[in-house]
Amino acid sequence: MAFESLTDKLNQVFRNLSGKGKLTEGDVKTAMKEVKMALLEADVNFKVVKKFVATVQERAVGADVMNGLNPAQMVIKIVNEEMTELMGSETTQISLEPGGSATVIMMAGLQGAGKTTTAAKLAGKFKSTGRKPLLVALDIYRPAAIKQLEVNAQKQGVDVFSMGQGKKPAEIAKAAMEHAAANGETVIILDTAGRLQIDESMMKELSDIKEAVTVHHTVLVVDAMTGQEAVNVAKTFDEKVGVDGVILTKMDGDTRGGAALSIKAVTGKPILYVGMGEKLSDLEQFYPDRMAGRILGMGDVLTLIDKAQAALDKEDEEKSRDMAGRVRKGRFDFNDYLESLKQMRKMGGMSSILSMLPGLGMNRDMIEDAVDEKQLKQTEAIILSMTPQERA
Numbered sequence: 001m002a003f004e005s006l007t008d009k010l011n012q013v014f015r016n017l018s019g020k021g022k023l024t025e026g027d028v029k030t031a032m033k034e035v036k037m038a039l040l041e042a043d044v045n046f047k048v049v050k051k052f053v054a055t056v057q058e059r060a061v062g063a064d065v066m067n068g069l070n071p072a073q074m075v076i077k078i079v080n081e082e083m084t085e086l087m088g089s090e091t092t093q094i095s096l097e098p099g100g101s102a103t104v105i106m107m108a109g110l111q112g113a114g115k116t117t118t119a120a121k122l123a124g125k126f127k128s129t130g131r132k133p134l135l136v137a138l139d140i141y142r143p144a145a146i147k148q149l150e151v152n153a154q155k156q157g158v159d160v161f162s163m164g165q166g167k168k169p170a171e172i173a174k175a176a177m178e179h180a181a182a183n184g185e186t187v188i189i190l191d192t193a194g195r196l197q198i199d200e201s202m203m204k205e206l207s208d209i210k211e212a213v214t215v216h217h218t219v220l221v222v223d224a225m226t227g228q229e230a231v232n233v234a235k236t237f238d239e240k241v242g243v244d245g246v247i248l249t250k251m252d253g254d255t256r257g258g259a260a261l262s263i264k265a266v267t268g269k270p271i272l273y274v275g276m277g278e279k280l281s282d283l284e285q286f287y288p289d290r291m292a293g294r295i296l297g298m299g300d301v302l303t304l305i306d307k308a309q310a311a312l313d314k315e316d317e318e319k320s321r322d323m324a325g326r327v328r329k330g331r332f333d334f335n336d337y338l339e340s341l342k343q344m345r346k347m348g349g350m351s352s353i354l355s356m357l358p359g360l361g362m363n364r365d366m367i368e369d370a371v372d373e374k375q376l377k378q379t380e381a382i383i384l385s386m387t388p389q390e391r392a
Contacts, residue, residue: 003257003295009038011297017072025061028075032057043227043258048086048265056082080292086261087288092245092270094217096131096187102180104188104213108206108237109221111194114249116149118221118275119191121283124156126187134185136176137162138169138209139193149191156280159185169193169205170212177213198233203240210241217244219272222259224248230259234267249275260291277348308347316343334383334391341380349373
């Protein structure tokens with residue numbers, strides 16, 4: 001997952017501070033140098049790092065911190081607050097037009113960023129809140145792009161509007177608006193074409209679409225694994241066509257995560273969602289304070305609760321209550337164990353759950369040693385091979 005290396009390095013800095021008891025100004029400066037190096041290695045923008053470290057250091061050498069009962073904890077608290085501020089402080093949501101008015105969201109980004117998949121997931125999010133979304137296929141260049149959107153839309157149970165590859169994207173967008181009005185679809189998500197790199201024809205196409213229809217939100221999808229390049233892409237798109245918010249994808253990969261800490265500070269544009277995996281529930285609302293907590297190894301219980309609510313339906317809740325009753329009575333059997341494994345997998349697996357618990361997020365090696373997802377699958381296979389009598 002993103003930030004693993006950064007989390008390890010920051011927690012080592014904090015452990016060193018905690019072991020000193022009373023802190024001197026020299027201790028704080030040394031720690032801030034290490035924090036600076038850790039952030040730069042995570043591919044955070046240099047100017048952002050410089051300003052961040054200077055602000056933290058200025059606050060950390062104040063009399064209240066240095067003379068406090070637990071100065072190391074005060075420094076950690078300051079880092080947490082400033083990191084939250086860096087990523088935007090407040091959560092930004094995509095606002096929808098009131099009543100039955102249509103809201104148009106244009107998805108933009110480079111090829112390979114995960115734009116089409118993210119568009120379908122976003123449509124699924126809106127559908128789960130009672131809205132009727134429509135996905136519009138505007139990528140008329142990439143082979144099988146329309147088919148990819150249709151497959152992803154089917155997974156979310158959302159309709160797709162397409163006119164094939166014979167019309168211009170702006171014309172398709174205009175026709176899609178008429179289709180949506182006739183069918184009562186109130187959230188129109190335009191899946192535009194990407195390019196391998198930013199070029200003038202791409203920007204003109206996006207501008208033409210914005211002239212043809214009223215776009216309420218232009219959402220840029222960027223690949224977090226590209227590091228600082230993601231920040232540069234966001235800056236260029238905003239200058240050329242205007243961007244209202246950013247979705248960072250592939251945050252579950254082996255990425256240094258610097259983009260998440262740089263984008264808001266450099267572009268002024270908020271991060272709306274982060275993609276943490278393949279499932280719909282893995283497109284997570286971006287909460288700066290929760291992300292700061294994850295980066296600092298403090299866990300993220302609130303997001304864990306959100307994931308549980310999104311992944312588990314009423315039937316799962318009833319099964320969980322029944323299971324809890326059997327545990328209290330000492331009647332927990334292999335059927336219950338099998339059900340608990342299935343529910344954990346719906347929420348991203350045991351490792352994902354443990355990493356969000358306070359105190360365990362910073363012990364990644366311990367989690368990896370303690371949890372073997374392959375072993376859990378083997379255990380599940382063994383239980384499934386048992387007879388009902390053997391499971392009871």
